[in-house]
Amino acid sequence: MTSNMTYLSLPHKVLDELEELICTDLEQAFSDAVEARVRFMQMRGVSDPYELSQLRADFIREHLPQQQKLLDKYLDVIPPYVRQHKVTIDEFAQCWALMGTIWNTVSFERIRPVVKLQYQYPVLLDVARRVGRIADNEGPERVPVGSGNTYRMEHSSPSDIEGISVGNDLSALLPIELATMADESLSGLFAYRYATRRLQTFLFKSNLMKKAQKVQVARARQKGPMIVCMDTSGSMQGPPERIAHSLVIKLLQVALAQKRDLLLITFSDKAKIFDVRTNRTSLLDYMRQQCGGSTDGTEMLQAAFRLIGSNPHYGSADLLLISDFKFPLVDRPLLVQLSQLQDEGTRLYALQIGQSVLIKDWLPYFDSYWHLDYKVQRIPWFIQK
Numbered sequence: 001m002t003s004n005m006t007y008l009s010l011p012h013k014v015l016d017e018l019e020e021l022i023c024t025d026l027e028q029a030f031s032d033a034v035e036a037r038v039r040f041m042q043m044r045g046v047s048d049p050y051e052l053s054q055l056r057a058d059f060i061r062e063h064l065p066q067q068q069k070l071l072d073k074y075l076d077v078i079p080p081y082v083r084q085h086k087v088t089i090d091e092f093a094q095c096w097a098l099m100g101t102i103w104n105t106v107s108f109e110r111i112r113p114v115v116k117l118q119y120q121y122p123v124l125l126d127v128a129r130r131v132g133r134i135a136d137n138e139g140p141e142r143v144p145v146g147s148g149n150t151y152r153m154e155h156s157s158p159s160d161i162e163g164i165s166v167g168n169d170l171s172a173l174l175p176i177e178l179a180t181m182a183d184e185s186l187s188g189l190f191a192y193r194y195a196t197r198r199l200q201t202f203l204f205k206s207n208l209m210k211k212a213q214k215v216q217v218a219r220a221r222q223k224g225p226m227i228v229c230m231d232t233s234g235s236m237q238g239p240p241e242r243i244a245h246s247l248v249i250k251l252l253q254v255a256l257a258q259k260r261d262l263l264l265i266t267f268s269d270k271a272k273i274f275d276v277r278t279n280r281t282s283l284l285d286y287m288r289q290q291c292g293g294s295t296d297g298t299e300m301l302q303a304a305f306r307l308i309g310s311n312p313h314y315g316s317a318d319l320l321l322i323s324d325f326k327f328p329l330v331d332r333p334l335l336v337q338l339s340q341l342q343d344e345g346t347r348l349y350a351l352q353i354g355q356s357v358l359i360k361d362w363l364p365y366f367d368s369y370w371h372l373d374y375k376v377q378r379i380p381w382f383i384q385k
Contacts, residue, residue: 006031007064008071017089018082021096022074029101030067034059074103081105091115094253100280107284117246123372124247127351130368131226131318132254165201168194172201224316224345225261226251229304231323233268233295239374240353241291244322247351248283251320252276261314263307268293271303295327301334308341316345324354329361338365 008027015023037059038052046052082092095111096103118124164174173181177199228251230244248264255262255277264274264283268291276283300321308314329335342348350366352359353374363369 007034007060008068016079018079018092019075021089021093022078023071025096025101026067026071026074030064033063078103087112094249097253097256098249098280098284102281111249111284114242114246115249117243118250121243121246121372121374123351123370124243124250127247127320127349127370128250128254131251131320131349132258132260133223133318133347166198167201168197168199169201174200174202176200223258223260224318225263225314226255227263227265227304227307227314227317227319229265229267229300229319229321229323231268231295231321232266232291232293233326234292235295235324235326236291236353240324243353243372243374244351245287247322248276252280265300265303265307267296267300267303269296269299271296271299273303273307295323297327297330298334301330301338305334305337305341308346315341317347319346319348321348321350323350323352325350325352325356325359325362328358335365342367 005023005027007030008023010023034056038056041052041055046055078092081087091112094115095108098111099107228248230248232241236244252262254260262276264276266272266274266286274283274286304319308317308319338348347367348365349368350362350370352369352371355373359371
């Protein structure tokens with residue numbers, strides 16, 4: 001099944017996982033384009049709701065046929081390619097995310113080997129899981145928890161039914177919904193209501209008595225952006241930079257799924273900032289370039305501090321440093337500023353690729369640290385060019 005499609009129409013009712021991913025992403029891309037057009041016209045001074053509605057309708061009418069053709073083409077071309085080349089869904093999803101829903105085999109075949117490094121170095125997935133954290137109990141907001149008793153009972157007797165609700169619990173469907181599911185002509189409606197959690201279900205009472213915790217407060221923190229500081233100095237050439245790229249691609253997949261900002265700071269002699277979610281094509285172009293230059297840790301941290309300070313929602317950011325750490329610890333004023341940000345909710349993570357004795361000076365400042373020692377594949381002299 002697939003989620004509700006507002007603009008694009010589906011070629012058939014039931015889609016497999018790959019087809020659903022393609023449909024959902026193209027639908028989202030078109031929806032974003034529509035909203036971007038409306039925002040652009042608002043910036044041009046258009047404020048009348050009726051006029052904006054007409055502009056929206058005109059844009060959809062002009063561009064929707066082309067987007068529908070693109071969807072139909074992709075559904076014809078991509079699934080056979082994926083099956084033929086034994087591409088896993090996760091590999092495709094990561095490459096597809098970086099390509100920005102623009103399919104071509106040349107880019108895909110260039111990105112896929114980078115993604116597959118995650119199988120060779122599973123620590124990359126551990127880093128992605130930690131940096132892509134969910135809201136936890138360490139933030140500034142407090143939530144009261146009351147004491148008392150809770151009850152839970154098996155859904156087995158009529159006395160357990162308390163009323164009717166809506167949701168998508170298939171074990172609690174009303175008979176009318178079961179009839180809808182069984183009717184082939186209504187299966188599309190059932191799929192839509194399942195995806196939007198609008199199926200009519202029985203509401204059951206709680207059951208077995210269970211002691212609850214006494215009154216206390218728990219702290220809660222919202223997700224901030226993921227900010228990745230990636231070392232692009234000369235010492236990162238070769239396998240280290242490809243490993244770093246693989247991790248950034250995985251984090252992009254996480255950011256899209258969680259609707260979080262992903263900001264990339266590349267640093268060597270100077271620091272550059274990319275908004276990865278909105279500038280994926282530029283990132284893809286940048287990843288074609290080779291690392292070079294020296295490493296300036298001061299410039300990197302200053303850029304990160306400026307970025308975090310530029311948006312009040314960035315206070316609980318996840319800041320990840322990817323480097324070989326062949327550069328000295330920064331001056332104390334920057335370390336004090338870093339500690340202040342950590343006290344306010346920012347978390348500092350580090351992935352060291354390769355070896356460096358200088359890492360020991362940095363270790364006390366990391367909330368989490370990983371080390372990856374990569375393998376160098378040596379080409380025999382008699383086949384070298």
